[in-house]
Amino acid sequence: MYQTVYRRASSVDEAVALFSKSSEAKFLAGGQTLLPVMKQRLASPSDVIDLGKIKELQGVELSGDVLTIKAGTTYFDIMQNADVKKAIPAIAYLTSVLGDPAVRYRGTIGGSIANNDPAADFPAALLALGATVKTNKRSITADDFFQGLFTTALEDGELITAVSFPVPAKAGYEKMRHPASRFALTGVFVAQTKSGEVRVAATGASQSGVMRVPAIETALKANWSPSAIDSVSISASNLLADIHGTAEYRANLIKVMAQRAVAAAR
Amino acid sequence: MSTVKLTVNGKAVAVDVEDRTLLVQLLRDHLNLTGTHVGCDTSQCGACVVHMDGKAVKSCTMLAGQADGASITTIEGIAKGDELHPMQAAFRDNHGLQCGYCTPGMIMSAIDIVHRYGGQLDEATVRHELEGNICRCTGYHNIVKAVLDAAGRMKVSQAAE
Numbered sequence: 001m002y003q004t005v006y007r008r009a010s011s012v013d014e015a016v017a018l019f020s021k022s023s024e025a026k027f028l029a030g031g032q033t034l035l036p037v038m039k040q041r042l043a044s045p046s047d048v049i050d051l052g053k054i055k056e057l058q059g060v061e062l063s064g065d066v067l068t069i070k071a072g073t074t075y076f077d078i079m080q081n082a083d084v085k086k087a088i089p090a091i092a093y094l095t096s097v098l099g100d101p102a103v104r105y106r107g108t109i110g111g112s113i114a115n116n117d118p119a120a121d122f123p124a125a126l127l128a129l130g131a132t133v134k135t136n137k138r139s140i141t142a143d144d145f146f147q148g149l150f151t152t153a154l155e156d157g158e159l160i161t162a163v164s165f166p167v168p169a170k171a172g173y174e175k176m177r178h179p180a181s182r183f184a185l186t187g188v189f190v191a192q193t194k195s196g197e198v199r200v201a202a203t204g205a206s207q208s209g210v211m212r213v214p215a216i217e218t219a220l221k222a223n224w225s226p227s228a229i230d231s232v233s234i235s236a237s238n239l240l241a242d243i244h245g246t247a248e249y250r251a252n253l254i255k256v257m258a259q260r261a262v263a264a265a266r
Numbered sequence: 267m268s269t270v271k272l273t274v275n276g277k278a279v280a281v282d283v284e285d286r287t288l289l290v291q292l293l294r295d296h297l298n299l300t301g302t303h304v305g306c307d308t309s310q311c312g313a314c315v316v317h318m319d320g321k322a323v324k325s326c327t328m329l330a331g332q333a334d335g336a337s338i339t340t341i342e343g344i345a346k347g348d349e350l351h352p353m354q355a356a357f358r359d360n361h362g363l364q365c366g367y368c369t370p371g372m373i374m375s376a377i378d379i380v381h382r383y384g385g386q387l388d389e390a391t392v393r394h395e396l397e398g399n400i401c402r403c404t405g406y407h408n409i410v411k412a413v414l415d416a417a418g419r420m421k422v423s424q425a426a427e
């Protein structure tokens with residue numbers, strides 16, 4: 001790891017102020033992605049600003065039909081949270097199959113979406129549920145927030161403070177886990193909103209990161225059942241291909257994972 | 267350089283380290299607690315697992331500064347004098363290791379698993395929960411047996427306390 005300066009913030013305002021005083025700072029949440037990347041010398045921030053002790057970034061609130069998860073809440077705390085399990089059990093499930101137990105103790109929802117890894121799980125949940133990302137400056141819809149591989153709408157020094165999810169009528173998530181990295185080889189999150197809209201998002205599949213799957217949305221809108229997806233055809237163009245799976249394999253996985261997600265949806 | 271103050275195996279310590287120092291480096295290089303291993307250095311293998319405030323974390327994927335003020339327990343801190351921790355004893359009795367490189371991390375993760383699940387552990391749960399710890403020798407069979415054995419012993423020893 002290259003030399004860096006470690007700073008700890010005790011509030012969002014202090015974190016943002018520390019960031020603006022540094023030349024090339026990075027916010028450090030759970031560090032389960034940033035630190036490995038720094039160790040590989042693929043990132044060399046002048047300063048890392050630790051958000052881990054900021055109380056206002058911790059916790060979950062359920063208010064009416066909106067579930068709000070503060071950005072610094074760890075996967076472990078999300079997975080265990082009674083409001084999450086009650087309001088959107090698919091999020092509790094997604095979190096339980098993310099990484100491994102030690103990663104879940106440290107990693108945070110804010111860190112996951114700020115990084116926007118093309119195979120991360122949470123971006124699919126945000127996009128399918130039509131979530132809103134709250135920052136220290138504004139609110140950004142999930143549709144606008146994710147802008148391609150490792151790219152988001154966040155401006156330099158803008159800090160995610162929370163994510164708000166409208167509670168759906170039903171939602172489900174399933175993924176094919178890469179056996180070593182536990183990332184999604186392809187994962188699909190399906191959601192039916194309380195107004196009857198259907199949104200489906202796939203992660204780990206597209207060359208441009210998390211994406212909606214309109215063909216499956218149309219099929220499920222007409223008939224919310226796994227068999228409704230049988231006749232859908234997913235094009236392999238623009239899908240990821242690597243040693244773990246071809247684009248055609250991932251196109252098929254989108255269908256299969258969507259079917260499993262619908263079957264599991266509650 | 268910064269001074270990191272933390273409690274390690276019950277002892278308060280203050281260590282001057284470079285800001286880029288990882289927790290595992292502080293433990294191994296500064297405190298000479300070399301029981302905690304570095305296997306992959308990419309957050310996958312779990313050989314570096316220690317407990318921070320009671321939770322099993324990968325010490326190669328934390329800066330030392332992030333552990334400031336925390337209480338850390340390493341593999342050196344779990345036996346009571348000459349009496350092995352029930353998890354250590356179960357690994358020995360069930361031959362839950364061959365080369366032993368992954369064992370400190372396995373044991374620290376396994377203790378965390380038993381704490382989280384109490385008496386509700388079965389083989390499938392242990393295998394699933396150990397996914398963040400990689401062993402290249404044993405095929406895991408005896409490790410899983412050891413964890414299940416220890417879960418019983420830890421229940422008994424808690425009841426006795």
